[in-house]
Amino acid sequence: MTESFGEFQTEALILASQSPVRASLLRDAGLKISTTAASIDERAVEDAMGSDVNGEDLAQVLAEAKAGDVSSRFADTLIIGADQTLTCEGQTLHKASDDEDLRKKLLWLSGRTHTLHAAIAVVRNGETIWRHTEQAHMRMRKLSPEFVGRYMAETLPESLSSVGGYQLEGLGSQLFEKIEGDYFTILGLPLLPLLAWLRAEDVLMS
Template identity: 55%
Template sequence: MTELVLASGSQIRAELLQNAGLTFDIDPARVDERAIEAPLLESDFSPEDIAQVLAEAKAQEVSERRPGALVIGADQVLDFEGERLTKPADMEAARRQLLAMSGKTHALHSAVAIARDGQTLWRNVGTVRLTMRPFGPEFVGRYLAGVGEVALTSVGAYQLEGPGIQLFSAIDGDYFTVLGLPLLPLLGELRVLGALEG
């Protein structure tokens, strides 16, 4: 079987692949995401396109270091009312972000790419629309106190697989895409590429 590598340090992405029965190495990409994003933002690239470019950059960078391996790169961008949100810098930023999104809908764009020897072989972007229920400062304070610093590890300051699910009234789209990896299209392409049997 072809060597498979995940170019991400994300624990949840690794768990998704492990739970799907894949055998792979973890080799996080060493790319400057902000430097890659800067010209894209100046050129008015869409959030989906930014996520895709970053996923490809990560897959390509690691694939240049791992000859012959199939390398999976991934990235996620949160689009809220036309603004691209990144991981909150601190708990106060998380509090402000959650209060701004209260009662409103935002989109998560999760991109995945497969590269070999520095060349992208395949790419995909999944989009999910999430609607937060209305809530106030007291609830947000309790939520952040309960989850702690883990709120700073995701672009939305929440994890659906934990207490963050209580922030939402509706989710339109694929659960795996919310977690940062469009898993079903990825598994399908890995079969096409011979990295999975069946």
């Protein structure tokens, strides 16, 4: 099914990521893409921005940094970069480093509302030609330590790969009582704005 839409795409696209979720979202939408991992130190970029950087700006800078790094290797090619950050009560959280770190993070997020900032950038020849960010607000229900233990037993190690410790398309949906935001944004890629921009630029036929 995906391949049948290739005729509607007029230009090669590279996703500056090895994220299987982001690649799947793009391919399922009918885009023919290749993937190449960016080589950047995300924490170094964050440190350089200072302690008062907000989650939205950080996600955007990281998305552009990833696309820019890959763009340096592929001339005259549209490179898509994406990043997602999580903020809660003034703190920016990162992916858990190990099982115990994940347990502490989930128990801290329990009963709180956190915000996911999903950013996307398109770069060609080192120049950012389009950027976009969206937010989703995620209210976790109150989680017991026993539930968190069972959840981790079912979802590790995959839950370590997500900034929030969950995949909403799987058991992660059981963590929440309320969600405000676009599904694709929660998965880390504002897909609909990207598709609209690609159509406006005649990369996709409208």
